[in-house]
Amino acid sequence: MPGATLPNATALITGGGSGINFAFARVLHERGCNVLIADLRLRPDSKAIIDTINAATSANGPRIVFHQTDVTNWTDLENAFDRVETEFGTTADVVCAGAGIYEPPALGFWADVDTDSHYKILDVNLLHPIKTTRIAVRRLQRAQKPGHILHIASVAAQTASLVTPLYQASKHGVVSFVRGMEGLQGLCGIRVVCVAPGSVATPLLMEEPQIQSWFDKGKDILLDPAVLAKAMLALVEDVDDKYPAGTILEVTENEEEMWRRVPLYDNPGPQGRAISVSNKDDGVKQIREILFKDAGGVV
Numbered sequence: 205m206p207g208a209t210l211p212n213a214t215a216l217i218t219g220g221g222s223g224i225n226f227a228f229a230r231v232l233h234e235r236g237c238n239v240l241i242a243d244l245r246l247r248p249d250s251k252a253i254i255d256t257i258n259a260a261t262s263a264n265g266p267r268i269v270f271h272q273t274d275v276t277n278w279t280d281l282e283n284a285f286d287r288v289e290t291e292f293g294t295t296a297d298v299v300c301a302g303a304g305i306y307e308p309p310a311l312g313f314w315a316d317v318d319t320d321s322h323y324k325i326l327d328v329n330l331l332h333p334i335k336t337t338r339i340a341v342r343r344l345q346r347a348q349k350p351g352h353i354l355h356i357a358s359v360a361a362q363t364a365s366l367v368t369p370l371y372q373a374s375k376h377g378v379v380s381f382v383r384g385m386e387g388l389q390g391l392c393g394i395r396v397v398c399v400a401p402g403s404v405a406t407p408l409l410m411e412e413p414q415i416q417s418w419f420d421k422g423k424d425i426l427l428d429p430a431v432l433a434k435a436m437l438a439l440v441e442d443v444d445d446k447y448p449a450g451t452i453l454e455v456t457e458n459e460e461e462m463w464r465r466v467p468l469y470d471n472p473g474p475q476g477r478a479i480s481v482s483n484k485d486d487g488v489k490q491i492r493e494i495l496f497k498d499a500g501g502v503v
């Protein structure tokens with residue numbers, strides 16, 4: 205199946221208000237694609253860029269539109285797909301389920317003190333990509349269109365961690381789900397693929413003090429979000445038929461020659477430079493304190 209023809213495409217990107225997905229939204233727009241960003245909010249810098257881009261676009265030119273969406277609310281997700289149709293007059297044929305959150309021990313599995321959130325990270329990182337895929341498939345079928353659905357896993361889907369167990373589990377789940385969707389292309393022309401980034405310099409990693417402290421600035425490599433946007437574009441366009449349905453594309457280096465399709469079997473684990481977070485095991489100290497409290501102790 206050929207990749208997406210972007211000047212004629214319409215994209216919906218969840219989590220597109222920031223970081224990797226915002227970079228992807230910009231790249232798609234540069235290719236002539238209408239883009240709807242479905243996110244809780246736009247970062248002020250993202251909003252300023254979108255306003256400038258749209259102001260410079262001709263009346264019939266491609267646009268970037270923001271639609272406020274909480275991806276854990278499935279009615280919100282449906283509404284975002286509706287907005288694509290009212291705004292651009294067609295069903296989204298490039299869909300990226302990119303919204304995601306990370307897991308410092310103080311907010312994740314270990315500090316499960318918030319009885320209402322029920323491990324919200326799984327709602328955002330795992331259930332939302334699954335639900336987004338289901339909605340996209342139904343709408344593409346109804347419109348009798350082929351389509352491309354892109355997920356974002358992580359190299360964390362090839363490893364395990366006591367410090368971020370839910371993040372790991374969510375990304376393992378996304379990878380398994382995408383592999384499972386491989387056969388969809390043969391059935392109805394919808395191609396499901398996945399990028400698996402190493403460490404990328406985005407607010408997800410750079411704005412939570414504890415997560416930031418896990419990085420050794422002198423040693424650990426962080427990719428620019430633009431590198432991921434380039435990889436996501438390559439996955440969606442698939443110019444040389446390199447990225448068939450079910451592809452999990454590890455991106456831990458800047459150059460495409462260094463990107464790697466992660467095999468299901470006999471995988472040696474993450475390769476490349478942007479895969480190490482030197483001080484992450486510091487999080488174990490906090491887990492010890494939580495375990496001490498669990499046992500009735502006072503810290």
Ligand SMILES: NC(=O)c1ccc[n+]([C@@H]2O[C@H](COP(=O)([O-])OP(=O)(O)OC[C@H]3O[C@@H](n4cnc5c(N)ncnc54)[C@H](O)[C@@H]3O)[C@@H](O)[C@H]2O)c1
Binds near residue numbers: 219221223225328356
């Ligand atoms: N930054 C990295 O090192 C890295 C590595 C591997 C994978 N990833 C994945 O890349 C994706 C993008 O992350 P990023 O690094 O660009 O982070 P980011 O924080 O810059 O962007 C994530 C976006 O998701 C949005 N979001 C979070 N919860 C939401 C919700 N309930 N509803 C709607 N939107 C919501 C946020 O508002 C934000 O705009 C995530 O899935 C993340 O897990 C990131």
